[in-house]
Amino acid sequence: GKATGSVPKGEMANTGEHQLHDLNLNEFDKKGFINYFRSLPEDPKILRVFNRKDFFSVHGDDATFVARTFYKTTTVVKYLGHGESALAGVTLNKSLFETVLRDLLLEGTERTVELYEEIPRQGWRLAKSASPGKLGAFEDELYRGGEMAEAPVVAAVRVAVKAEQRHVGVAYVNPTTREMGACEFVDDEQFCALEAVICQLGAKECVVPAEASPSPEGRRLRDVVARCGALATERKPSEFDARDLEDDLARLLAKHDNADTSFTAADV
Structure with missing residues (x-):
């Protein structure tokens, strides 16, 4: 880490003894x-x-x-x-x-x-x-x-192979601008386009599907996220199912239309 914490004198008494x-x-x-x-x-x-x-x-x-x-x-x-x-x-x-x-x-x-x-x-x-x-x-x-800072952007990434092409789906939420977005594009095996998208979004965290066993593609995906300065967080593949997308969006939007609350990534 970059930051350091100062310790008040006397707070950690008897530090030479191996007892807490x-x-x-x-x-x-x-x-x-x-x-x-x-x-x-x-x-x-x-x-x-x-x-x-x-x-x-x-x-x-x-x-x-x-x-x-x-x-x-x-x-x-x-x-x-x-x-x-x-x-x-x-x-x-x-x-x-x-x-x-x-x-x-x-x-x-x-x-x-x-x-x-x-x-x-x-x-x-x-x-x-x-x-x-x-x-x-x-x-x-x-x-x-x-000392309020801009709330971080969080994204979700899912990769699927269709007709021998690698399709990458990205969804994101920006709590500061109260925006949500999604896109899908064809990418190469090094995920060059995905890297550009993550960097442009300025995402601090990317949610990716958990793998039953590590795969070379999964490792490359996580390496790309790390190079962009974001944390790769794994979730169950079933949580990426889009079948309930319309209901989920309606619930989120209704909640914030009817209440004077800030929109945060925690809601997504």
């Missing part, structure tokens, strides 16, 4: 949290943040990433548990949490962010999630102080 004292968890809660965290599917594109009410925490590889990128030192990494089962963790105050959000979601295009909250007697649950092209969940944190 700031969490104040008993042994039962420690074990429960470690088991829950390790039950989550691994995904290097996701930064998972846990809301501890007075501060936030990140764990595992995310803890190392935050320590190196924002604290510029791994001495702030502490551990829950003991021995090989110990779980790395780093705590963040509200200011640094917002710095991390802005760095990853506004300036970066490589990660999504998930925020988890603990519900009494129910355990941890996913409360919010956002990506560079879908910021709505964290608008308050990202634009605190009135």
Whole structure:
């Protein structure tokens, strides 16, 4: 990341000790949290943040990433548990949490962010999630102080072969101009035309169909998205079905005709 976060003096006390004292968890809660965290599917594109009410925490590889990128030192990494089962963790105050959000979601295009909250007697649950092209969940944190920026353009891309030609379909939404658009064109195997379209749109995120097994064409498609400075997000192929397109559009347009609300990519 480009941005760095300053750490108030004294906030990370006893950083030389390998215990995450700031969490104040008993042994039962420690074990429960470690088991829950390790039950989550691994995904290097996701930064998972846990809301501890007075501060936030990140764990595992995310803890190392935050320590190196924002604290510029791994001495702030502490551990829950003991021995090989110990779980790395780093705590963040509200200011640094917002710095991390802005760095990853506004300036970066490589990660999504998930925020988890603990519900009494129910355990941890996913409360919010956002990506560079879908910021709505964290608008308050990202634009605190009135520093409102243009909302990002998000696009969806689907490729189909017809009569031995590669047809590329692109749909996009621009929340700032409140515009939606779609087009289809024939492209070469390097997706040169698609690259030009993504760059012209200035898309920060491109939604693409998930593949059951990686294919050379799928890799080329994702490489093109990355070269354009956008994040490739996978969704189920069934979500690209256009059979309900008219009903979906009618619902979206009716919602915003009847309510004084801003149009965001989160609605699409």
